[in-house]
Amino acid sequence: xxxxxxxxxxxxxxxxxxxxxxxxxxxxxxxxxxxxxxxxxxxxxxxxxxxxxxxxxxxxxxxxxxxxxxxxxxxxxxxxxxxxxxxxxxxxxxxxxxxxxxxxxxxxxxxxxxxx
Numbered sequence: 001x002x003x004x005x006x007x008x009x010x011x012x013x014x015x016x017x018x019x020x021x022x023x024x025x026x027x028x029x030x031x032x033x034x035x036x037x038x039x040x041x042x043x044x045x046x047x048x049x050x051x052x053x054x055x056x057x058x059x060x061x062x063x064x065x066x067x068x069x070x071x072x073x074x075x076x077x078x079x080x081x082x083x084x085x086x087x088x089x090x091x092x093x094x095x096x097x098x099x100x101x102x103x104x105x106x107x108x109x110x111x112x113x114x115x116x
Contacts, residue, residue, distance in 0.1 A: 044075035
């Protein structure tokens, strides 16, 4: 066996071990979530606030939206408008039309949403 083949085999074994460890950690996480679930899990919110002009508003919203989708139990994404400029607000309005889990609100509305 040549040296290059040995290195490739070693790298592939390391990648396999890494994925095996990640898989076991995920299985343990799922087991713990199952073990600790209750009949009344409550409502889970991910809160994102924006102020002024934000060049990465769409990226932040998409990232937060994907996190909410991965959370079990139907979490909701709250975007708090703390004085966004017109361009950022327009981007957020467009995003809220295609992201059903996103809810735009003002700071004074947060408590009403979380504690109805």
